[in-house]
Amino acid sequence: MKVSDLMRKNIIKVRPEAHIGHVLIWYNGLTDTSRNTYVVDDRGGLLGVVTIFDFLFMLVPAPVAEDSLAGRIQGRDALLRALRRNMAAIADTEVGSIMDTQFPTALADDLFVTAHGLIMEQRANAVPVLDDAGILVGELSRRMILGFLVQNL
Numbered sequence: 001m002k003v004s005d006l007m008r009k010n011i012i013k014v015r016p017e018a019h020i021g022h023v024l025i026w027y028n029g030l031t032d033t034s035r036n037t038y039v040v041d042d043r044g045g046l047l048g049v050v051t052i053f054d055f056l057f058m059l060v061p062a063p064v065a066e067d068s069l070a071g072r073i074q075g076r077d078a079l080l081r082a083l084r085r086n087m088a089a090i091a092d093t094e095v096g097s098i099m100d101t102q103f104p105t106a107l108a109d110d111l112f113v114t115a116h117g118l119i120m121e122q123r124a125n126a127v128p129v130l131d132d133a134g135i136l137v138g139e140l141s142r143r144m145i146l147g148f149l150v151q152n153l
Contacts, residue, residue, distance in 0.1 A: 003115045004108040006148055007129045007138035012037045016047060016096025020058060021087070023050075023095055034139045035126040039099045044135040046128055048099025058090050058098065059083065105130050108137055112148075115140045 011034035014023055023037055037055075039048040064082050067073045073082050104122045106115035106129050118127050119142055126141035 001112045001148075002108065003106045003110045003112050003129055003140055004138070006112050006144055007108070007140045008034060008144060009138045010034065011128075011136070011139050013040045013044070013136060014038070014095055015040065015042075016094060016099070018095050019091060020055070020093045020095060020098070021091030024055065024059075027055075035141050036128070036139065037095065038128055038136055038139075039095055040136055046105065046130060046134070046136045048096065048101045049103045049128065050095050050099050051125070054098055054100070058093070059087065061086055103128070106140060107132070112140070112145065116145055119145070 012023075012026065014037055016039050018039075035052065037050040038046060039050065041047055060083065064073070064079075064086060067082070068079055073079050104118040104124060104127050106118060106127045108129050108131050115127055115129075118124070119140075124142075126139050126144075128136055129138040129140055131137045
């Protein structure tokens with residue numbers, strides 16, 4: 001069983017200059033799509049990965065969380081105002097500036113147990129899948145592997 005037999009092909013690909021605000025708008029209406037945002041060059045080569053964790057870290061910065069926990073921000077409306085101010089401040093940040101360039105990848109022709117090993121070893125939610133030319137073609141997640149195993153064992 002190859003990685004290409006299990007991988008998701010519906011993935012989010014953006015250029016490094018894409019703004020966080022625009023990428024987050026895309027997330028709002030998406031279902032059954034990738035766990036990560038993949039930053040690619042003009043030929044589709046993988047440059048980096050931005051995880052949902054990375055976006056959450058940007059959206060709810062430590063000072064806002066600390067002020068909320070300390071009672072300096074009280075109530076839903078005050079918290080949302082603080083978060084909206086933060087969103088306005090970060091909306092034009094380019095995803096290339098927050099992408100992770102050190103991440104495991106799998107090849108589409110790898111056995112799925114190879115990708116499984118990477119996911120387990122790196123404790124990653126998902127790994128990007130590349131073809132032989134280094135072009136991003138999909139993603140394989142822990143949930144996808146688990147679903148396959150549960151359905152077939």
